[in-house]
Amino acid sequence: MQPVYLDHAASSPLRPEARAAVLPFLEGEYGNPSSRHPLGARAAEAIARARETLAQALLVEPRQVTFTSGGTEAANLAVLGLARATRARGRHVLVGATEHSCVRACAAELAREGFEVELVPLDAHGEVDLAAFAARVRPDTALLAQMLVNNETGVIAPLARMAKLARARAASVRIAVDAVQAFGKLDCALCELGADALFLSAHKLGGPKGAGALALAPGVSCTPVLHGGGQEHGLRPGTENVAAIVGFGVAARLAQQQRPQWMTHVRRLRARLLERLTGLPGVRVVESASGAQEPGILALMLPGAPAEVRVHHLAQRGVFVSAGAACQSHARELSPALRAIGLDDESIRCLLRLSVNLSTTLEDIERAAQALLEVSRELERAAS
Amino acid sequence: MSFESVSGAPEAVLVRYGELMLKGANRLDFENTLARNVRLALEPIVPVRLQREHARLLVFPQGRMEAVLQRLQQVFGISSVSPVWGAPCESEAIVECARRVLEDALLAIAPGETRRFRVLSRRADKRFPLGSMELDRLVAARIVQASHPLRIDLDRPELVLGIEVRENRAWLYARREAGPGGLPVGTLGRALCLVSGGIDSPVAAWMAMKRGCEVVFVTFHSPPYIGENAVHKVMDLVRVLGRWQRSARLYVVPFAPVQEALCDAGAESYRTILYRRMMQRIATHIAGLERAGALVTGESLGQVASQTMENLACIEQAAGLPVLRPLICFDKQETIALASRIGTYELSSVQTPDCCSLFLPRHPVLRGSIATCEEIEARLDVDQLVRAALANTQPHNLGHTARLRKVST
Missing domain, CATH: 3.40.50.620 (HUPs)
Structure with missing residues (x-):
C-alpha cells in the first residue's frame, strides 16, 4: 500500500508536468544559458519563460526575478542584501518572531555586522501584535523580515497592515517576505503585500529541489551575497541550474492556477481530520485565533509521548508526518518559533505537523486519522 | 484568497474620467472603449467585474487592489482612481463605513503627526434626504474624535474623506491617485x-x-x-x-x-x-x-x-x-x-x-x-x-x- 504522505510543507512531490519539462534539460539541452549558440539560446529562453511565469504570479517585471539555488539562498540574498544596501539609512532590523531558521541565522549575521536586531512582538495568542509592532518600528528601521505563512503552524501574518504601519514610521524601511509556504495558497503579489522583496522555494510547490527565487519590487536595490560572472543581472552569479529552474517555472504556473481549488479542497481535508480526531484525549490544535490560518498545515499537540516517537509509530503504519518543522530536526533544540508563540517545552516536544496538498485525498485523511487514533491507544497502553 | 479582506478592505475601485464628458454624442463610444481598455489592461492581473455608473466606472478587483490601482494609472482616459468602500444609502450606515475607511487611512499616519482633514460628499442621487454639506458635517462630527490626529480644515485638507451617494449605494474613499489623463486609446483611430x-x-x-x-x-x-x-x-x-x-x-x-x-x-x-x-x-x-x-x-x-x-x-x-x-x-x-x-x-x-x-x-x-x-x-x-x-x-x-x-x- 502507498504511504500516506502528510509532509508537504517539508517537500512536495515533483509534479509530472514539471518532470516532463525538466527531462530535456538533463539530456540533449545541455547548453550554458550564457552561450550565444542555439543550445545556449534555448537554455536562456527556457529560463526566461520560467522567469515570466513567476513575474506574472508575483506581479513584478521579469527582470526583477532572480533565481537562486533554493529558499535558503534566496532568504540570505533578501535579508542580507536588502539590509546591506540600506545600511546608510538605518541600522535597526525587525525580524518576525517565528521566522524560519535561515532568516534567523541571517539576522544573527546582521547583528554581528553591527545592526541592531529586534523581534516582531506577538500577542497572547502568538500572533503579531500590531500596536506593539508599530511602537517598535523606529525612523532608522532599515529592514523588516516577516514570513507570510508560518511553516510550523500555518498562521498567516497580517503583512499588508504591517507594511503600512512600518512605512508610516520608517520612510526607508525595506520589507522582505518569506513566502515559501504561502505561494500557491495565498496571493503573493508583492504590491498587495506591501513587500520590497519576496522569496520562494521550488520544491514546496511541486518543483524540483535546488531552485528558489527572489523577487524585488521596482527600484529596490539589493547587494549580492555571491560574487562571480554577472548572471541573474549580477545578483546571483554562477551558471544557472537550468533544469531545476524550468521545473520551478512549470510547478509555479500550476500552483498559481490551482490556487482556488487548493483552498476549497484543503479546507475540506482539514475539517474532516479535525472532526475525526475529536475523540483523542487531550488533543489541541495550534492555530490562529483570528482565523488567519493557512488550512494545509495542521499543528497538533498530542500530550503523552514525544512527537518523535509518534512520528516513528505512524511511519510504521505508512503515515508520514513531521515532528515540528522538518528543517528544524538537525538542530536538536526546540523550535524558537514555537517558544515565541508561547508554547512551553513540554508542548513543543509533543507537537506534530501534518501538511497536505491538492493531491491528498479524503481517504488519505481517513487512514491518517485511523493511524493517529491507533498509535495514541498503543502509546497509552504502553505507558499504563 | 486574501485573508485580510475579512478585516474590512475596500471592495472596489472608483474610476473617474475627465475629458470624455465634453464629447457629447460620442460619449457612449468613448465610455465603451474605456471600459474595454480597462478590462484588457487588467486581464493579466485578475479577471475583474466592471460596473458602469453615470460618468464613473466601478472595478471590483477581487483582492488585487494595489495591482489594479497601479495598472489603471496606465490607462489613458482615466483622470483619477480611488479604492472605495460601499455602504447602503443611509446616514447611519455611511457613518459606520466612514469609520472603517478612516481606520485604514490612519494606519499610514505616524504617532504624533496630524493631518488637516475634511469630509467632501457629492450626491448623484438627489433623493438622499441630506444635502451634501449636511452630510459632510454629520459624518465629520461623528467620526472625528479628540484622540484622532485629524484637524478639520475645509480649505487646505491633506486628507479628504470622499462620499459619493449614488442610486443604490454610497461609495466612500480617503485616497485618490491621479490617472494619466488623455483619451481612451483607440477613440482617435x-x-x-x-x-x-x-x-x-x-x-x-x-x-x-x-x-x-x-x-x-x-x-x-x-x-x-x-x-x-x-x-x-x-x-x-x-x-x-x-x-x-x-x-x-x-x-x-x-x-x-x-x-x-x-x-x-x-x-x-x-x-x-x-x-x-x-x-x-x-x-x-x-x-x-x-x-x-x-x-x-x-x-x-x-x-x-x-x-x-x-x-x-x-x-x-x-x-x-x-x-x-x-x-x-x-x-x-x-x-x-x-x-x-x-x-x-x-x-x-x-x-x-x-x-x-x-x-x-x-x-x-x-x-x-x-x-x-x-x-x-x-x-x-x-x-x-x-x-x-x-x-x-x-x-x-x-x-x-x-x-x-x-x-x-
Whole structure:
C-alpha cells in the first residue's frame, strides 16, 4: 500500500508536468544559458519563460526575478542584501518572531555586522501584535523580515497592515517576505503585500529541489551575497541550474492556477481530520485565533509521548508526518518559533505537523486519522 | 484568497474620467472603449467585474487592489482612481463605513503627526434626504474624535474623506491617485510610429496614445551592418509602450539595401534626409496595411541637423499621410523626464548603434531643398527599393495575448 504522505510543507512531490519539462534539460539541452549558440539560446529562453511565469504570479517585471539555488539562498540574498544596501539609512532590523531558521541565522549575521536586531512582538495568542509592532518600528528601521505563512503552524501574518504601519514610521524601511509556504495558497503579489522583496522555494510547490527565487519590487536595490560572472543581472552569479529552474517555472504556473481549488479542497481535508480526531484525549490544535490560518498545515499537540516517537509509530503504519518543522530536526533544540508563540517545552516536544496538498485525498485523511487514533491507544497502553 | 479582506478592505475601485464628458454624442463610444481598455489592461492581473455608473466606472478587483490601482494609472482616459468602500444609502450606515475607511487611512499616519482633514460628499442621487454639506458635517462630527490626529480644515485638507451617494449605494474613499489623463486609446483611430532605439520616438508614440491613438510601430534595421541586439532593444521598448494601450505590433524593415543604393547615388551631404524620405515612403505603405491615419515621429525642431525647418519639410514631402510630431517643441530634458516616467528611458539609454548611424555624412546639409532631393532620387528606382523593403518586412506581435489583435481589427 502507498504511504500516506502528510509532509508537504517539508517537500512536495515533483509534479509530472514539471518532470516532463525538466527531462530535456538533463539530456540533449545541455547548453550554458550564457552561450550565444542555439543550445545556449534555448537554455536562456527556457529560463526566461520560467522567469515570466513567476513575474506574472508575483506581479513584478521579469527582470526583477532572480533565481537562486533554493529558499535558503534566496532568504540570505533578501535579508542580507536588502539590509546591506540600506545600511546608510538605518541600522535597526525587525525580524518576525517565528521566522524560519535561515532568516534567523541571517539576522544573527546582521547583528554581528553591527545592526541592531529586534523581534516582531506577538500577542497572547502568538500572533503579531500590531500596536506593539508599530511602537517598535523606529525612523532608522532599515529592514523588516516577516514570513507570510508560518511553516510550523500555518498562521498567516497580517503583512499588508504591517507594511503600512512600518512605512508610516520608517520612510526607508525595506520589507522582505518569506513566502515559501504561502505561494500557491495565498496571493503573493508583492504590491498587495506591501513587500520590497519576496522569496520562494521550488520544491514546496511541486518543483524540483535546488531552485528558489527572489523577487524585488521596482527600484529596490539589493547587494549580492555571491560574487562571480554577472548572471541573474549580477545578483546571483554562477551558471544557472537550468533544469531545476524550468521545473520551478512549470510547478509555479500550476500552483498559481490551482490556487482556488487548493483552498476549497484543503479546507475540506482539514475539517474532516479535525472532526475525526475529536475523540483523542487531550488533543489541541495550534492555530490562529483570528482565523488567519493557512488550512494545509495542521499543528497538533498530542500530550503523552514525544512527537518523535509518534512520528516513528505512524511511519510504521505508512503515515508520514513531521515532528515540528522538518528543517528544524538537525538542530536538536526546540523550535524558537514555537517558544515565541508561547508554547512551553513540554508542548513543543509533543507537537506534530501534518501538511497536505491538492493531491491528498479524503481517504488519505481517513487512514491518517485511523493511524493517529491507533498509535495514541498503543502509546497509552504502553505507558499504563 | 486574501485573508485580510475579512478585516474590512475596500471592495472596489472608483474610476473617474475627465475629458470624455465634453464629447457629447460620442460619449457612449468613448465610455465603451474605456471600459474595454480597462478590462484588457487588467486581464493579466485578475479577471475583474466592471460596473458602469453615470460618468464613473466601478472595478471590483477581487483582492488585487494595489495591482489594479497601479495598472489603471496606465490607462489613458482615466483622470483619477480611488479604492472605495460601499455602504447602503443611509446616514447611519455611511457613518459606520466612514469609520472603517478612516481606520485604514490612519494606519499610514505616524504617532504624533496630524493631518488637516475634511469630509467632501457629492450626491448623484438627489433623493438622499441630506444635502451634501449636511452630510459632510454629520459624518465629520461623528467620526472625528479628540484622540484622532485629524484637524478639520475645509480649505487646505491633506486628507479628504470622499462620499459619493449614488442610486443604490454610497461609495466612500480617503485616497485618490491621479490617472494619466488623455483619451481612451483607440477613440482617435490608429497611427504608425517610426521608432528607433533612441529616447525620443518612444515618448512621441506615448503622447500619441495619450491623445487616443492606437499606435502601431515600424523600425528600420540594417543587417549585417547592425547587430540583432538593436532590434531586440526596439522590441523591448515596444513591449513597454504596449502596456499603455491594448496592443504591441512592430514591423521590422530591412533598410541596408536602401542605404547602399543612396550611398551609390552620391550627394553625401543629403544622405540623412534621403534615408528619412525613404522611411516615410515605406511607413506610408505599412500605414495603409494597418489602416493608420497618420505617421508619428520623435522629431524635435533643431535637435539634430536633419531636424531644421527646411529639412523637416524635405522629409515630410515624401510622406503620404499627416506626420504628427508630438515632441516638436520639446527640449531634450523635457523628453528625458517624460521617458523616465513612461519607463522607456532606462532601455533607451543603453547604447546600441542604429541604422541612421551608418555611412553618416561628414557635413550634413542644414537647409535642404526638395528639388535637390528629387533630383538625386531620379537617379534611383525609388519604387523598386520601397517594394523590396516591404517584401522583406517582418511583422511581430509583441502583446501578451493573441486576442489583442482581434480586438483592434
